Amino acid sequence: MTQISNSPKSIFMSFERIQEKLKILADAAKYDVSCASSGSKRSNINKGLGDATGMGICHSYTEDGRCVSLLKILLTNYCIFDCAYCVTRKSNDIKRAAFQVQEVVDLTINFYRRNYIEGLFLSSGIFKSADYTMERLVAVAKKLRLEENFNGYIHLKSIPGASDELMKEAGLYADRLSVNIEIPTKEGLKLLAPEKNREDFIKPMLKVKNEIIQYQSEKKIIKSTPTFAPAGQSTQMIIGASGESDQQIMWTSNYFYKKFNLKRVYYSGYIPISHDPRLPQIGTDVPMLRENRLYQTDWLMRFYGFEVHEILNNEHQNLDLDVDPKLGWALRNMAHFPVDVNKADKFMLARIPGLGMKSVHKILQARQFRNLNWDHLKLMGVALNRAKYFLVCDSRDFERRDLTGPQLKSIILQNTTSKYQNILSPQLNLFG
């Protein structure tokens, strides 16, 4: 790498040029919401630089409240495709730039040494061809690992249509690989990105999945098998760009989780960036509340033991905006409640509205010592304002009215204020 020296000269050929490139290529990469830097098992070897064994760290937060964990940039924003939803689409009149491989390496290493970042997130516009682009991304990761002995986190984009050989090489150097399916439905993709088809997204995803499975079985026999994408794969969908329902989004998500063993699916509320008549117009609000409800549903599927069809099905194609999806499910399934916190199993405790998994685990542990009553639950920090209608404990006090779902919903809404109050009832703003 370029050595740091005390000479007044810059380590870069032209500092101003690097500065401009960084601004353009960070700005273009910011719509990718993935920020995870956890889940890898890469430890520091031979006294090199970096370690990616622990949990992820958010080194800072932008003013929009999103975590800054990785140096998230595009290698270039030149692109041969013209996807309507994308800011780097060919027909968009914007400044273009391209990093050299060494420049990305220098930025990553020097940011990392100052404890600004956990590692690199490298994506790219597609120039020339899928393979040509993927090759450059792999070259950056390879150089970081082999020449710089860098053990921090590397997240590479899988370029749709890249060859199996390149994907295999990518997995040897990257911790995580991801390919964004972007549009949840086939029809939407056809409308907004007619040059792309779903098979191109799926091909690299499938290759990586199979390589991970192969790695895991070989690892059992040969300990020295080189690791392959230890933090797995993820993908991202844009929400609200193609008129899709929540059911379509979450069923697609569920399909990818199950079929490709994805670690994460990210949901990104569409930010209007174009006057294209096929899309929401500039000035339209970002669907942040909807995005939040989708993440809540994603959590219920991954950590709370819910099946996607319990929450979204042909009768309920969209999530309620005024209540969270777990409360929504409980209100439709009042027959399962109340749950006895001193007897119920983990599965049912996790279904009580207002109870997070941390509280569930605390209850399971604390009740070995004594039967829990309301005071105990309060002391432990369990949020009871919603939960109290759905549970009984070691007390003669409990909700005795035989309330229907809709009755209970109106009681709960009257007694709680949502942080999304402004979105839910915008007229309040007039007097706020």
Added chain:
Amino acid sequence: MLNSEEYTLSYDGTFDGFLTCVFHSYEQKMSNVTFQRNQHVQQSLFGSTIEIITDLEKADRVWKGIKSKTSARGSLRVYTAFLSEQAQIEALLLNYIQQAFISVLPMDFDFANETVLKVSQIAKSVGREKHRMEAFVRFKLTTDGIYFANIEPDFDVLPLISKHFKSRYADQKWIIYDLKRNYGLYYDLKRVEMMQLALPDDYDPTKTKTDFFTNSEIEFQTLWQDYFESTNIASRKNMKLHVQHVPKRYWKYLSEKLR
């Protein structure tokens, strides 16, 4: 028979010193104990003050005892809570240890027990501060080739973050200096040691002057600030969330917030 007289145990403020106090309280069957750190010794009006000399052997015996009665997380919780430096944290921890010694089940999971809850809450705040320091330390490259960072954490978390930085920055010399407690950690490419610095009078910890730092340091700070601004999405602005994640008291040493 239990000795119900009031005692004040004065010790050196170290964790080993505290554990030695615990040892004495058991040996003398004291039931009514308050603690005093040597730096602020006050003659108490009632009862007697005993000066406890830190004894590593005794401390080790108590520590082994705690470990045998709690889970690994439970014993770490005692140490972490101690680093909070809160007033009378010692008395709370003594109470915790006394209960742990007589409990049949490992007491650390008894979340409906008030002492367990208090200690775990304090340990949690210290743990949060540890995690924040792992995130918010900003190294600056000095002209001596050392990556230097100053911090002012709410709690004494340097002992907790040492391992993290050692395994991460194994190939660079670094110093993390706690300006509030006036000591730091120095990694010399072999081991991490505690150290004290006599900082120059004109040293301003919020500035990056080329008297101390390299020219390239200023370039990378500029690039980092640019990056921080470019990666923000203006149409999603949410300052409340931003400040919740990055409380204002940390801003003065965060290079991205110093533009």
